[in-house]
Amino acid sequence: xxxxxxxxxxxxxxxxxxxxxxxxxxxxxxxxxxxxxxxxxxxxxxxxxxxxxxxxxxxxxxxxxxxxxxxxxxxxxxxxxxxxxxxxxxxxxxxxxxxxxxxxxxxxxxxxxxxxxxxxxxxxxxxxxxxxxxxxxxxxxxxxxxxxxxxxxxxxxxxxxxxxxxxxxxxxxxxxxxxxxxxxxxxxxxxxxxxxxxxxxxxxxxxxxxxxxxxxxxxxxxxxx
Amino acid sequence: xxxxxxxxxxxxxxxxxxxxxxxxxxxxxxxxxxxxxxxxxxxxxxxxxxxxxxxxxxxxxxxxxxxxxxxxxxxxxxxxxxxxxxxxxxxxxxxxxxxxxxxxxxxxxxxxxxxxxxxxxxxxxxxxxxxxxxxxxxxxxxxxxxxxxxxxxxxxxxxxxxxxxxxxxxxxxxxxxxxxxxxxxxxxxxxxxxxxxxxxxxxxxxxxxxxxxxxxxxxxxxxxx
DNA sequence: GTCTATAGTTCGATAGAC
DNA sequence: GTCTATCGAACTATAGAC
Numbered sequence: 001x002x003x004x005x006x007x008x009x010x011x012x013x014x015x016x017x018x019x020x021x022x023x024x025x026x027x028x029x030x031x032x033x034x035x036x037x038x039x040x041x042x043x044x045x046x047x048x049x050x051x052x053x054x055x056x057x058x059x060x061x062x063x064x065x066x067x068x069x070x071x072x073x074x075x076x077x078x079x080x081x082x083x084x085x086x087x088x089x090x091x092x093x094x095x096x097x098x099x100x101x102x103x104x105x106x107x108x109x110x111x112x113x114x115x116x117x118x119x120x121x122x123x124x125x126x127x128x129x130x131x132x133x134x135x136x137x138x139x140x141x142x143x144x145x146x147x148x149x150x151x152x153x154x155x156x157x158x159x160x161x162x163x164x165x166x167x168x169x170x171x172x173x174x175x176x177x178x179x180x181x182x183x184x185x186x187x188x189x190x191x192x193x194x195x196x197x198x199x200x201x202x203x204x205x206x207x208x209x210x211x212x213x214x215x216x217x218x219x220x221x222x223x224x225x
Numbered sequence: 226x227x228x229x230x231x232x233x234x235x236x237x238x239x240x241x242x243x244x245x246x247x248x249x250x251x252x253x254x255x256x257x258x259x260x261x262x263x264x265x266x267x268x269x270x271x272x273x274x275x276x277x278x279x280x281x282x283x284x285x286x287x288x289x290x291x292x293x294x295x296x297x298x299x300x301x302x303x304x305x306x307x308x309x310x311x312x313x314x315x316x317x318x319x320x321x322x323x324x325x326x327x328x329x330x331x332x333x334x335x336x337x338x339x340x341x342x343x344x345x346x347x348x349x350x351x352x353x354x355x356x357x358x359x360x361x362x363x364x365x366x367x368x369x370x371x372x373x374x375x376x377x378x379x380x381x382x383x384x385x386x387x388x389x390x391x392x393x394x395x396x397x398x399x400x401x402x403x404x405x406x407x408x409x410x411x412x413x414x415x416x417x418x419x420x421x422x423x424x425x426x427x428x429x430x431x432x433x434x435x436x437x438x439x440x441x442x443x444x445x446x447x448x449x450x
Numbered sequence: 451g452t453c454t455a456t457a458g459t460t461c462g463a464t465a466g467a468c
Numbered sequence: 469g470t471c472t473a474t475c476g477a478a479c480t481a482t483a484g485a486c
Contacts, residue, residue, distance in 0.1 A: 123399070162407055164430065201385065209430035211433065269470075
């Protein structure tokens, strides 16, 4: 039925503009997507984009915060539910972290699985406003998940929990964009279209990696003290 | 003395253009970096870029293939040396895969640690010529490392070895770009400026993740047959 | 809130002198 | 091989009618 995953009520013009912006920014990058092309994709005049979002930068920020906010609310809600039931496992935490972004990719209104590319582009950009956007959007959520990882793995210190968190997000995000590389390199045995299979592997991979980092931390502390 | 890491002889104008292109493309992306800005950074007239590389796309390809070729030659040479001495460990394979890209980041002539962002941008771009560029540059090397991983971990099938390879590359590449996120999220306990510390963690994380994927493969085959 | 029209800038690429 | 000068197209953003 393809119900909208963001916003409950009627689809406004402002949201249609954000949808078009998300698709085009994800496909062509910030500089590669023009206001003209976004306006055309949204079926409105170009001047309307400036009326609603002032500048191209403003439009990008609004688009980015809408999607990242929706994803992070789901992530934290799942973490809260799990924590209320007792101490969650590493696997549960990793799944709560990764699955909402994958499911956002299934949302037909949005970038169609390409929001992951957008996050990567923004986080590696050099512009100050883009670094700030990443920090505002993701740091509070990231800190909560890093804390949760330390809670699930006694012996994992903050440095290793942070590395682990960043490794997991980097590993998963780079596989969410539909590049076709998995299919080609595995001769069809793995497919980046099958995001559920990817997620299952990522959880196994990440949980084992985190446990190894925790064991290494404990070993080092044992040696030096 | 900051000797050049690419090319042995005198620094030609063509190479100076490639150096400037690498820095600017990495910092601002393909559309964000203009031929004007690259020419100015290289200290030559803009028309000279077109004389040597025909189009902006041609310049980008030449720049990308120079650096990726240099990195991949080192990777494969290390893998060959290790393989000649016996069966290399998972840790050795992962280190041979990741360290050359980190060391390319130390090369003062190049993108200064930002070539990693460039690889991420190209691999997640939608353009056909960019996907083709990634395939030509990296697939043959990737296949050799996937084979090596399967050789080091009996029980790891091709699908899991491919996922593992892609997870490792994605996890490491996203941490090589100097975003400052590690410092901020860990309150200074981890730093993305210290690439050696990052590499040590990445090797531990990746090796454990791969072993877990191998164990899972074996368990599945045991169940279903 | 939405449109048409356009100002002002920057872009990739080429012509042609040296 | 390197330069200056410039063309034509595309860009962001705004003015002003409805």
